[in-house]
Amino acid sequence: MTPRTAWIAALLLAVFIAVYAVVPTVSEILNRGLAISLDVRLSPPSHNHWLGTDQLGRDSLSMVVFGCLSSLSVALMAVIIGASIGLPLGLLASARTSIMSTVILRLNDFIFAFPALVTAILIHTLFGSGILTAGLAIGLFNIPVFARTIYGAARPIWTKDFIRAARLAGKGNLTIAMSHVLPLVASVALAQISTQIGLGILAEAGLSYVGIGVTPPTPSWGRMLNEAQTLIAIAPRLALIPGVAIALFVFMFTSLGDYLSDLADPKRRDG
Amino acid sequence: MLIRVLSQRLIGLFGFFVLASIVIFLVVDVLPGDPATLMLGTDARPDTLNALRHQLGLDKPLIIQYFSWASGLVRLDFGTSMTYATPVLTLIAERLPISLPLAAFSLILTALIAIPFGALAGLKKDAATDRIIRTGMQISLAIPNIWLAIVLVLIFAVSLHWLPAGGFPGWGAGVWPAVRSLLLPMVALAVPQAAILARIVRAEVIDKSQENFVLGARARGLSDQAILLRHILPNAMLPVLSVMGLQCAFLIAGTVIVETGFSLPGLGRLIFQAINQRDMPVVKGVAMLLVGSVILINSVVDLAATLIDPRLRRRGEALP
Numbered sequence: 001m002t003p004r005t006a007w008i009a010a011l012l013l014a015v016f017i018a019v020y021a022v023v024p025t026v027s028e029i030l031n032r033g034l035a036i037s038l039d040v041r042l043s044p045p046s047h048n049h050w051l052g053t054d055q056l057g058r059d060s061l062s063m064v065v066f067g068c069l070s071s072l073s074v075a076l077m078a079v080i081i082g083a084s085i086g087l088p089l090g091l092l093a094s095a096r097t098s099i100m101s102t103v104i105l106r107l108n109d110f111i112f113a114f115p116a117l118v119t120a121i122l123i124h125t126l127f128g129s130g131i132l133t134a135g136l137a138i139g140l141f142n143i144p145v146f147a148r149t150i151y152g153a154a155r156p157i158w159t160k161d162f163i164r165a166a167r168l169a170g171k172g173n174l175t176i177a178m179s180h181v182l183p184l185v186a187s188v189a190l191a192q193i194s195t196q197i198g199l200g201i202l203a204e205a206g207l208s209y210v211g212i213g214v215t216p217p218t219p220s221w222g223r224m225l226n227e228a229q230t231l232i233a234i235a236p237r238l239a240l241i242p243g244v245a246i247a248l249f250v251f252m253f254t255s256l257g258d259y260l261s262d263l264a265d266p267k268r269r270d271g
Numbered sequence: 272m273l274i275r276v277l278s279q280r281l282i283g284l285f286g287f288f289v290l291a292s293i294v295i296f297l298v299v300d301v302l303p304g305d306p307a308t309l310m311l312g313t314d315a316r317p318d319t320l321n322a323l324r325h326q327l328g329l330d331k332p333l334i335i336q337y338f339s340w341a342s343g344l345v346r347l348d349f350g351t352s353m354t355y356a357t358p359v360l361t362l363i364a365e366r367l368p369i370s371l372p373l374a375a376f377s378l379i380l381t382a383l384i385a386i387p388f389g390a391l392a393g394l395k396k397d398a399a400t401d402r403i404i405r406t407g408m409q410i411s412l413a414i415p416n417i418w419l420a421i422v423l424v425l426i427f428a429v430s431l432h433w434l435p436a437g438g439f440p441g442w443g444a445g446v447w448p449a450v451r452s453l454l455l456p457m458v459a460l461a462v463p464q465a466a467i468l469a470r471i472v473r474a475e476v477i478d479k480s481q482e483n484f485v486l487g488a489r490a491r492g493l494s495d496q497a498i499l500l501r502h503i504l505p506n507a508m509l510p511v512l513s514v515m516g517l518q519c520a521f522l523i524a525g526t527v528i529v530e531t532g533f534s535l536p537g538l539g540r541l542i543f544q545a546i547n548q549r550d551m552p553v554v555k556g557v558a559m560l561l562v563g564s565v566i567l568i569n570s571v572v573d574l575a576a577t578l579i580d581p582r583l584r585r586r587g588e589a590l591p
Contacts, residue, residue, distance in 0.1 A: 110287055112517075113565045114294075115524035118558050122298045124546055125554060198413070205415045206528045210543060222417070229421055229532065233429050243418035250413035258409075 006259035009252040016068070034062050034219065042235055054224075054238055055231055064245050066219040070131060071249070074213070075200030077135030079193055082142020087189055089143070090150030091181060094158060095173050105151070108144035116141040116203050117210075124212045134213035138203045142196055146189070153188040153264075154181050187264035195257030198250040205246050221246050276577060284570045291562045292341050299555050300340075301333060340555070349556035354548045359556035362541055368442055369537035373453055374519075374526045377460040381522075382515065384465035389472025390499060396477055404469070411466035416525055420459035420532045427455060437534040456529045464518050464525075471514045475507035482506070509576055516572030520565040527561070 037057035045052045051060035089108070093101035120137035127133050157163065158181065166176050201221075207213030208222025216223060221242040228238035307323040308315065324330050328339060343350060349359035392404040428436035434455055440448045479485065480503060488498045530539035538557055545553035 106283075109569070110290060113287065113291065113520065113562050113569065115520045115561070115565065117524035117527060118561050121542060121546060121554065122295065122558060125299050125549075125551070126302055202413075202415050206417060206525075209415075209417050210528050210531050210539075212546070222415075225415070225417055225421065232421060232425055236425050236429075239418070239421045239425070243415065243421070246415050246418065247410070247413045250415075251409065254412060255409060 005255055009255045009259075012248075013252055013256070034058055034066060034217075042231075045237075051241055052235075052237055055227065055235075060238065060241050063219045063224060064221070064241050067221040067224060067242060068245065068249070070208075070214045070218055070220040071201045071204050071246070072197075074131055074135045074138065074204040075197045077131070078138035078142050078200045078203075079196050081136065081139025082146045082196060083189065083193060086143040086146025087150050090147035091154055091177050091185070093147065094151050094154035094181070095177060096155075096158070104147065108147050111140060112144045114141065117207065120207050120212050129212045129215050131214055131218070134204050134207045137207070138200050141203075142200070145196060146192060149188060149192045150185055153185045157181050157184055188261065191257050191260035191264055193257075194253050194260055198253030198257065201246060201250050201253070205242075277574075280570060280574055284566065287566045287570075288563060289341075291566065292344060292559060293337070295555055295558050295562070296337050296340060299551055299558070300336065344559060349559070350552035352545075352553050353550045354545075354553075355550075359552050362553060363538065363556060363560060366536065366538045366541050369439055369453075369535050370526055370530065370539070373456055373460070373530070373535070373537065374522050376453065376457050377464070377522055377526070378515065378519065380457055380461035381464045381468055381518065384461060385468035386472055386504075386511070388465075389469035390476050390504065392469070393473040393476025393480070394495075394499065401473075405473075408466040408469050411462050414463060416459045416463050416529055417532050419462060420456065420529055423455045423459055424533075437532075439535050439537075452533075452535070456526075456533045456535065459532075460522060460525050460529050464522060468511065468514060468518065471511055472507065475510055476503055479503045479506045509579065512579075513572055513576055516569050519568045523561055523565060 035058070037053075039057065041053060041055055041057040043049060043053045043057075049059045049061065051064065053059055054063065089104050093104040095101070116138045119140050120133055123133045123137050163176060163180060166180055171179075204213055204220070205222035205225065208220040209226045210222075211226070213222055214220035224242040225239060228235070228242070231238055307320045307327065307329060311320060311323060321330075328336055331339075340350065347360060349363065351357065352359050352362055355362060388404050388408075392401045392408075395401045424436045427434045435452045437452075439452050442449045476499075484506075485498060485502055488502050493501075526537070527539035527542065530537040531543065534540075538560075542554060542557040544550070545557065
């Protein structure tokens with residue numbers, strides 16, 4: 001990943017966030033577009049509806065903009081769950097002080113055997129579908145992902161001389177982990193966070209598509225794909241819009257993640 | 272030594288299966304409250320509820336319920352579906368001839384795309400070819416497979432009429448019509464996974480190209496092609512194999528989602544219908560099957576890696 005692409009991705013993201021956060025009037029106008037109005041259904045792009053309308057007359061631009069909020073909140077929730085549990089676990093396992101690390105690593109392998117879809121199906125039987133179900137399911141799968149990455153990055157650090165020096169200075173494992181190991185793996189964690197947000201958006205689209213993620217009427221990219229599919233011969237535009245949005249956002253987050261992980265590991269900077 | 276490795280792995284495998292069955296049992300049967308009420312609704316008559324509870328064995332203690340379900344799993348008895356009134360195993364067996372070939376073909380296609388492209392990118396590191404392939408990988412990774420499925424249908428079914436847009440004629444209709452209806456879902460599943468795998472292949476090829484045995488082969492005057500096929504790729508295969516093992520989990524989940532998109536009557540349709548109809552024996556059975564196969568595949572890949580690697584064999588660690 002070249003720095004330029006990464007900067008473009010970061011810039012685009014910043015623009016999107018600014019649009020959502022700083023311009024409330026925009027969201028108000030867009031909000032009106034979410035209303036169902038059957039007299040303008042399936043209308044092609046015009047100056048009233050820049051991206052046209054769907055089978056219920058909802059403005060496609062509004063739908064795709066608000067779908068972004070659903071996708072991002074699920075992906076962020078999943079990353080928060082995954083990082084806040086997986087990161088300490090990986091760090092703890094890397095210290096390899098007891099059978100604790102074996103237990104953590106085996107537990108990781110175990111959670112890894114539950115694809116987010118299966119977890120979502122299981123959680124669905126508890127809470128039904130919704131943003132919470134999707135975020136929780138993807139988040140649980142993120143735990144071993146973060147734990148593995150942090151473990152892999154932190155493990156070699158523990159054999160370094162400055163760790164031995166810290167031990168001689170009488171510092172405990174916890175202090176060493178927090179003040180010497182964590183700062184060195186923080187960049188790896190940051191890269192992983194960016195990548196997992198991207199993959200979380202993909203996973204959310206899949207879950208909402210099959211109906212166990214975000215529920216209507218909340219706009220969601222996966223849901224839009226699902227509804228557009230039956231209209232593919234009449235209005236292919238409806239399927240293309242959310243698809244391009246998903247691909248763009250996932251591309252931005254995963255590219256940024258790649259770039260950050262290259263920065264974190266100088267050996268991989270060329271690859 | 273081999274026996275010890277094997278027995279350790281088998282015990283671990285068994286432990287994972289037991290743990291997975293406990294998790295699925297707890298989440299589906301215990302945590303949501305009374306399954307009978309959930310299935311029949313809150314306005315059901317008490318005697319109907321009691322009858323269903325008795326039929327499902329819910330009047331017995333939890334531990335007995337778990338053991339009767341888990342011991343059934345061992346005997347390949349997944350219980351009886353509430354909506355179909357047929358054994359869950361029969362329902363699964365009817366769907367497997369679609370889901371299993373779909374997942375398996377996708378995995379093969381993933382490798383067929385990823386290995387040549389990844390190797391080419393690795394050999395031509397930093398050249399234009401490499402940059403084009405890498406951008407292609409980055410983009411394919413970002414495309415949701417359901418969207419790819421829709422676009423493929425739009426091109427090859429709606430516009431060109433080359434392939435069916437969905438549905439499955441059954442293997443009885445002949446091999447070609449059946450494979451034809453699996454082609455588009457296969458591609459939709461394989462392309463994003465191939466992007467992930469190709470990155471690993473590329474990294475491995477770059478890594479192995481710097482080894483001394485490649486330098487030696489080059490000094491002996493071997494052609495680039497021979498070096499790649501005989502020295503670089505065989506050595507790069509082990510990490511590629513373990514990543515493919517991990518990808519199975521994504522492929523299995525992806526199969527379930529993509530099947531829905533192509534209205535294929537596979538495991539996906541079975542489990543989603545079961546969720547909507549609150550047919551818990553089917554949900555438990557299919558979930559156990561999906562998780563079980565991920566656990567099994569990863570253990571086999573793990574074990575295969577220990578057995579295949581000649582370096583481990585030479586040290587006498589894997590084979591006696």
